[in-house]
Amino acid sequence: MDIYRAIADRTRRAILDELVDRSDQSLFELCARLIMKHGIGSSRQAISQHLDVLEAAGLIRTRREGRSKLHWFEGAPLKAIGERWPIPTDEHTSHSTDEDNET
Amino acid sequence: MRINWTSICVDDQEKALRFYTETLGFRLKHNIPLGEHAWITVVSEEAPEGTELVLEPAGHPAVVPFRKALVEDGVPYTAFAVDDVEAEHERLVAEGVRFVQPPTDLGTVITAVFDDTCGNLIQIMEEKAQP
Numbered sequence: 001m002d003i004y005r006a007i008a009d010r011t012r013r014a015i016l017d018e019l020v021d022r023s024d025q026s027l028f029e030l031c032a033r034l035i036m037k038h039g040i041g042s043s044r045q046a047i048s049q050h051l052d053v054l055e056a057a058g059l060i061r062t063r064r065e066g067r068s069k070l071h072w073f074e075g076a077p078l079k080a081i082g083e084r085w086p087i088p089t090d091e092h093t094s095h096s097t098d099e100d101n102e103t
Numbered sequence: 104m105r106i107n108w109t110s111i112c113v114d115d116q117e118k119a120l121r122f123y124t125e126t127l128g129f130r131l132k133h134n135i136p137l138g139e140h141a142w143i144t145v146v147s148e149e150a151p152e153g154t155e156l157v158l159e160p161a162g163h164p165a166v167v168p169f170r171k172a173l174v175e176d177g178v179p180y181t182a183f184a185v186d187d188v189e190a191e192h193e194r195l196v197a198e199g200v201r202f203v204q205p206p207t208d209l210g211t212v213i214t215a216v217f218d219d220t221c222g223n224l225i226q227i228m229e230e231k232a233q234p
Contacts (some may be wrong), residue, residue, distance in 0.1 A: 022207070025178020027215070029204050036209035044176070066218060068203050069173045 003077045006057035012050050019060060019073040026068050027051070058072045108144065110157035111180055112166050113221035116143055119158045123218050126198050127183075129156065161222060170222050177203055178224035179216055187228040188213040 007013055011034070018033045019025060025033075027066055029085045031047050034040040041081075051071060054060045109225060113119035113162035120143055123129045132155050140162070144155035157234045161170070170203045173180060192215050196202065204216035213229045 022205075026203060026216075028177035028179070029207065032209060032214070036211070037205070065203060066201065067171065068177050068224070069175050070177075070203075 002058060003080070004055045006053055006059055009053075011040050011042060011047075012054055014056060015047070015054060016051060016059065016073055019071060023045070023072040024063070024065065024070040025072075026070055030071065106154060108155045108157050109181070110159040111219075111223060111225070112159050112161035112170065113219075114161055115221060116141055116158055116160055119143075119219070119221040123156070123158065126195070126200060152168050157213075174222070174224055177216065177224060180223040182226035185227045185229055188215050188227055191193055191215070193231070 007016070014034055015030060018030060018037070021033075023027055025046060027048060031042075031044055034042070034047065048078075051060065055062065059069050061074050062071050064070070120134070121195065123145050124131055128148060130151060131143070132146045132151075133140040133142055133144040140160040143158040146155050147153060147157065156175055156185050161167070170180070190201065190208050195217060200217050202215055202217045204214070206213055206215045211231055211233075213231065216224050216226045219225050
């Protein structure tokens with residue numbers, strides 16, 4: 001799974017948004033945030049599968065806290081995008097980046 | 104028909120009784136020995152005549168994988184209502200309680216999740232006043 005496919009989905013981007021907001025979340029907390037803050041009412045199994053995709057792309061990692069499994073955002077793979085298509089520094093572009101209403 | 108009792112499975116009834124009374128602040132209502140175990144219930148100090156929480160021994164073999172799966176995914180076994188999640192979080196952390204989810208604003212409610220040390224995660228929830 002490459003990162004482009006991993007982030008080409010609104011629910012998976014919302015998951016990353018929430019993990020940036022707070023690291024180390026359980027599946028339960030992520031599902032609660034997705035439904036309450038994003039109106040994404042997918043089943044726990046569906047969210048779990050999204051997490052598997054993100055983990056396979058290296059965009060999230062998990063660790064154990066006690067007997068709970070917690071997820072955190074790993075931004076390193078996204079550097080590849082900036083390295084492949086570097087943003088010229090002397091340019092002031094101010095395009096809106098609010099694109100999360102698509103897909 | 105009335106909902107007078109609700110129950111939670113605990114690893115160790117005596118340990119659970121200490122946690123639910125001394126740490127959480129509930130009041131012991133019944134402690135009736137029944138052979139190997141006891142019928143133990145606690146109530147809220149704010150509603151001593153209200154619903155009783157039964158501290159049920161986690162004896163059935165099916166309880167083990169059931170609770171393990173819930174804890175793994177961070178799913179609370181049950182939830183309690185509080186007036187102020189932030190204040191309860193602060194109080195319980197000072198008592199040494201481990202939270203797996205700190206107070207989180209979810210729009211209409213604020214929630215937090217802690218470990219009851221008896222094999223369960225518990226959610227506390229504050230309903231926000233509607234504007």
